[in-house]
Amino acid sequence: MMNDILNQEVTLSRRPTADRYQPLNNNALISKGITHLLEIKDSDIRLLSLHQCRRAVDNAIHIGGAFSSTIPMVSLFYGGIIDVNVEEPTAPGQDMFVLSKGHAVATLASIYTDLGYFDKSVLENSRSISSILNGHPGPLLPGVHVATGPMGQGMGVAQGFAIAGQKSPRFDVYAVTGDGELQEGSIWETVMYAGYKRLENLCVMVDNNGGQLDIINTLHFPYHGLGVSFASFGWRVIEVDATKYHTVYSALHEFKYGERDGRPTVIICKSTKGHGGFSDYMNNHKASITDELLDQEAGLQQQQRAAREREFCAFFNALSAEEKHADVASTLTRHASDIGFTIEFGKKDAIRVTPVAATVKTRKAPERDKQISYNAQALPRLEKGKSFGAHKVIESAMKVFAKDERIVSVDSDLASTSGLQAGVGFVDKARALNVGVAEANMMLIGEAFGILGANTWISTFCPFYDWKVLRRIAVGHQERLEVIAEKGWLSEGHGIDLTMVATAADLETQSNGATHMGNDDALLLNEAAFVKIINVSCPQLLLGVLKWIAAGNKGIIYLRILRAAANVIYDADFEFEFGKAYQIKTSENAEAHIVTSGRGVYEALGAADALEAKGIAVNVIDMPSVDEQTILDLYRSGKPIFIAEQNNGFLWTNFRKVLFANERSIDTKNLIPINTTDNGKLHYIHSGTYTELAAHYGLDAVKLSERVLTTLKK
Numbered sequence: 001m002m003n004d005i006l007n008q009e010v011t012l013s014r015r016p017t018a019d020r021y022q023p024l025n026n027n028a029l030i031s032k033g034i035t036h037l038l039e040i041k042d043s044d045i046r047l048l049s050l051h052q053c054r055r056a057v058d059n060a061i062h063i064g065g066a067f068s069s070t071i072p073m074v075s076l077f078y079g080g081i082i083d084v085n086v087e088e089p090t091a092p093g094q095d096m097f098v099l100s101k102g103h104a105v106a107t108l109a110s111i112y113t114d115l116g117y118f119d120k121s122v123l124e125n126s127r128s129i130s131s132i133l134n135g136h137p138g139p140l141l142p143g144v145h146v147a148t149g150p151m152g153q154g155m156g157v158a159q160g161f162a163i164a165g166q167k168s169p170r171f172d173v174y175a176v177t178g179d180g181e182l183q184e185g186s187i188w189e190t191v192m193y194a195g196y197k198r199l200e201n202l203c204v205m206v207d208n209n210g211g212q213l214d215i216i217n218t219l220h221f222p223y224h225g226l227g228v229s230f231a232s233f234g235w236r237v238i239e240v241d242a243t244k245y246h247t248v249y250s251a252l253h254e255f256k257y258g259e260r261d262g263r264p265t266v267i268i269c270k271s272t273k274g275h276g277g278f279s280d281y282m283n284n285h286k287a288s289i290t291d292e293l294l295d296q297e298a299g300l301q302q303q304q305r306a307a308r309e310r311e312f313c314a315f316f317n318a319l320s321a322e323e324k325h326a327d328v329a330s331t332l333t334r335h336a337s338d339i340g341f342t343i344e345f346g347k348k349d350a351i352r353v354t355p356v357a358a359t360v361k362t363r364k365a366p367e368r369d370k371q372i373s374y375n376a377q378a379l380p381r382l383e384k385g386k387s388f389g390a391h392k393v394i395e396s397a398m399k400v401f402a403k404d405e406r407i408v409s410v411d412s413d414l415a416s417t418s419g420l421q422a423g424v425g426f427v428d429k430a431r432a433l434n435v436g437v438a439e440a441n442m443m444l445i446g447e448a449f450g451i452l453g454a455n456t457w458i459s460t461f462c463p464f465y466d467w468k469v470l471r472r473i474a475v476g477h478q479e480r481l482e483v484i485a486e487k488g489w490l491s492e493g494h495g496i497d498l499t500m501v502a503t504a505a506d507l508e509t510q511s512n513g514a515t516h517m518g519n520d521d522a523l524l525l526n527e528a529a530f531v532k533i534i535n536v537s538c539p540q541l542l543l544g545v546l547k548w549i550a551a552g553n554k555g556i557i558y559l560r561i562l563r564a565a566a567n568v569i570y571d572a573d574f575e576f577e578f579g580k581a582y583q584i585k586t587s588e589n590a591e592a593h594i595v596t597s598g599r600g601v602y603e604a605l606g607a608a609d610a611l612e613a614k615g616i617a618v619n620v621i622d623m624p625s626v627d628e629q630t631i632l633d634l635y636r637s638g639k640p641i642f643i644a645e646q647n648n649g650f651l652w653t654n655f656r657k658v659l660f661a662n663e664r665s666i667d668t669k670n671l672i673p674i675n676t677t678d679n680g681k682l683h684y685i686h687s688g689t690y691t692e693l694a695a696h697y698g699l700d701a702v703k704l705s706e707r708v709l710t711t712l713k714k
Helices: 026-055 063-068 070-078 102-115 154-164 185-196 226-232 245-257 291-320 323-338 390-401 420-427 439-451 467-485 507-512 521-525 539-550 600-613 628-636 650-662 690-696 701-713
Strands: 096-099 173-178 202-208 236-241 265-270 341-345 350-355 407-411 432-434 455-461 497-503 531-535 556-560 582-585 592-596 618-622 641-644 671-674
Touching: 026 063, 026 070, 026 102, 026 245, 026 291, 026 323, 026 341, 026 350, 063 070, 063 102, 070 102, 070 173, 070 202, 070 245, 070 265, 096 102, 096 154, 102 173, 154 173, 154 185, 154 202, 154 439, 185 439, 202 245, 226 236, 226 265, 236 245, 245 265, 291 323, 291 350, 323 341, 390 407, 390 420, 390 497, 390 539, 407 420, 407 439, 420 432, 420 455, 439 455, 439 467, 439 497, 467 497, 467 556, 507 690, 521 531, 521 556, 521 650, 539 556, 582 600, 592 600, 592 701, 600 618, 600 641, 600 701, 628 650, 641 650, 641 701, 650 671, 671 701, 690 701
Parallel strands: 096 173, 173 202, 202 265, 236 265, 407 432, 407 455, 455 497, 497 556, 531 556, 592 618, 592 641, 641 671
Antiparallel strands: 341 350, 582 618
């Protein structure tokens, strides 16, 4: 019925409060009525934000960005634009929202409380250690899918959602970013790729308030032609005055219901820092606000709400007075109900718009089955003693795994070294993405698919993963695990399964130079929480790791693989277990142990053979992931332990951690680290062939056997 009335020409009756309205069609009348309702809702949301400040642990709020983004966010959530399932926030097919400018969390929390994602009590004592409402949003909050805060990243995750949303079930994706945030390079990686991918289901709203953290009224780098910049990368640009509801609502309506031409949409919302606040004190980035000022501000917001309420009622009553406008009035009544309002009437006319008390609607998400379904008999057969490249093993396995649509891969820079694109793309090229050399963007897209429940694989050179992006992804994963453990809104299977395939680990990159060397990456990522590091040697071991990850719920994996081919040394029935080492050469009469991983395993086996020829037996232990019990057992054996690594000492660092945590005293004479540091001093490796580098650092079979022999003779 609504479509039938939108095209009719009507004129409001000449009531005193309606004189200023010109002849409008029903579509325009409905839009004007919805705009009035949005203005009333605006007041309610701002009052909730002020309530948060009053009850926050530090009596503070990121007021400037929260207030300037209120009009775009209220328009989105209450204008009949975004289609979300508050009862089941993880149900597939619904629209997705990402608050990329995480400092506007107060507005998001106010809206989500009002919608029923969580109780109003969550707004109390925010930013305290006992609260789930922090200075930035994250999955601790029901209905929030992405942890944001570090600038420039949420928009990239939204882009990943949009890629997923182009397949059935289709959905739209919305993100709010800030103009200060646009100074981050990862934003423009996203802008370029989203335009290239023709993500017409992606709508980004830029809170163009002209300020940022350090200088609240001025951007360090003012934009001259921001819209032109987006347009140059294939975006549709809509610039609006975001101090008024009708312009923002109209732009969102155009995106949602207008014709699409393949381009993603950016709505540049021109505003000012703290817009919507009465006191100029609200123009700050973060402010501690006294009770006196909060009382003053809240009082003025309430007065403005009352005025907006009267204006809507006058407009509504003018419509209701004529029978030909009955359908318009009915539509506005339904819309008011949909956004949590009741229109109350006196004897005849509407007299007030009353908010309905919010109730929690969100239910616990159902469990996700994360185990990949595949035909194990179709996996590659790796004969012991034969040589295989790691990328070929991955390619062959992915041709089997990717028949399950939950497998997604994203490569950045030299997909030929990972095997992901060739394997996944063989099954479904739409799930085998390549972002060029934009590694941060690769990680953000991968996170998006992980959030949606995919088993996601991303790949680049060892050192090229972005630490800042990884840390934020891990924060979101941690929050998910906490919610699951505490039986919150997420259930088992809602963690992020994201495997980072790091090609050319250790000395494998050879002569490509210091910037490409993977000798320090493992040690750096060793300090990142919730990242499981696996250093692969044998192709059979790699296949075992792939099957282990495919079982699901393994979290964030940093998988370091060889670039050159290697011989199979493990049996065909090998099963990988994280946190377990494997003795690949054992002797009852062993005089020492060599602990290693990756390509170092082959050098250690060569050294063991050379020593055996001289009548000296040693054990060789492959430790692809840190095995605490084996470390303790080896130390307590009393025999020399040579920790030989083609990196800066990842295993050696963990040896020290384990021993300090478990032993009352430590005798270091039997602990001999051999790695790429200069006697423990960090440095960067330049170029050289593998043979040169391994020999230079005493890590080839010859030098390693000599080191063992010399030590044992002392």
